Amino acid sequence: MPRIVTVAAAQLGPIQKAHSRRQVIDRMIALMEQAKAQGATFIVYPELALTTFFPRWYSEDRAEADQWFEHSMPGPETQPLFDKAKALGMAMSFGYAELTPEGRHFNSSILVDRGGRIVGKYRKIHLPGHVEFDPERAHQHLEKRYFEPGDLGFPVWEFEGGLMGMAICNDRRWPETYRVMGLQGVEMVVLGYNTPSANSQSKNETAADRLFHHRLSVQAGAYQNSTWVVAVAKAGTEDGHHLFGGTLIAAPDGKIVGEVQHEEDGVLVHPCDLDDTRFGKATIFDFIRHRRVEHYGLITERTGVGAPLGKPEGA
Template identity: 30%
Template sequence: MSEPTSPVRVAVVQFDPQVGIEKCVGNLRRSLELALEAVKGGANLIVLPELSNTGYFFSNRQDAFAHAEAVPDGPSVQRWIDFAREHNVYLVAGLAERDGMRLFNTGVLVGPDGFIGKYRKAHLWNLEKLWFTPGDLGFPVFDTPIGRIGLLICWDIWFPEVPRILAQQGADIICSLNNWVWTPPPLFDDAGKCMASYLTMTAAHVNNVFIAAASRIGEERGARYLGCSLIAGTNGWPIGAVASADRQEILFADVDLTSSRSAPIWNNLNDLHRDRRADLYDQMLGYTQHPCLPR
């Protein structure tokens, strides 16, 4: 696989896309304005939130269908491709994907040479289950000139298997596209972080991988989004500040992606990946469902 060009300046964009067919053009325009601001800030890799061109809260399947487009031939993906080519950057963005009669909550990765790949959200949150099909592409990692990039989307990170599988495949950085909403209270702790901030930090820490998490703000049809975007280093701690709960922001971090490929400097005897006891984990697959829940 190719060696990464490091350091890379990563930017995550936190903003407020709004649902509604008539608003999609504005959402897309706004995402590109903010991506341009990130480019001006020197970013090489820019991460936009989940469903960044459509907003999140569709009213029904028909509504979701009307917001969706083909990948990579749809208009939003084509605009993102043009942008990445024009500015010689990598861009990750979420959208509603239409594939025949099926809809997916999808993230795309595009770069200076065009479309690179897509990921379809495997773990669907709440009403998404009523319109989207669960992702059927596994957890791909894309090899690029700047490093190996994996994608996950929002509720996915509640399943530690996802960042684990991405890291086991050698991902240097995981781009995490989010519309973080309600979790069992409290929503935030005294440090102003939400539980998803900590899920991101600990997933980065135990997998020795960077995670660039772009979340959204604002409200839609009664749902409040939590912001709290962050870029976690391979040690798990945020690089710089964690974003606010309610302001449009762009976070930047200069990361040496190659550092994810070295064993973390714990000591001479431990390595987070090699220490896995895969011999004891077989039973994980034996349980597709909690044994105490109704079947």
């Protein structure tokens, strides 16, 4: 019997600074209802789904940014989303800014089962950007100022009849993200992102270039670990700053099976057979037969480029 997870990639259009949590939750509920009507049982929303992408704004007082963070999950403003998911029997995943009781700040995402219970949490590990205001940049990208690197690793959960993992935005560009989950047998990776259309440090990189790199990263991660990948954007122009879309679902063979062609709220629904992951995992990416970990030491020994290991022949 096939193991079908009918997933809805729920792209959000722009969220402005002036938009309230209630307005955003109403939009998310509307997308959930659309997804349910199309037969979906699992809905995936973007990174920082509840707010604008606030790391583009510099605050000298770091605490001023706490207005964008959730102190509890669910909380009074997000409880209606959990209630609707439970009422519809819909599993979900979404990203948000997490402020812990100890005062720690993370860029997080969660897995919520059909009963409305949080069963998994991930905290973004590969934080891009910078800490202090940079006048040389076309726009600011201050994730390193407002978040700590995640401290939960890349776990995989038994969820919706398969093995599920999470990643967030810049994580998708790092092959280690997928491989750590791949070594746990992951069958679906869900990730949300808010990606600017312009590279703040390069005038030569176009929006088309950035979409190419987005697809390349997701498709490679899917193929090289024989897993489904559901990549979901927040898109459009937020307070004058453009985020590209490109919400897509990639199959375990790396092929894109669906992609959203606009930058507004919308759902992409696809039945994903988790058994489609088995062929790749049993053949070219049968890790236990083919990996040679004795030669991979530099991956964990170095964080940056160091001296080459090769020596001249005969030396």
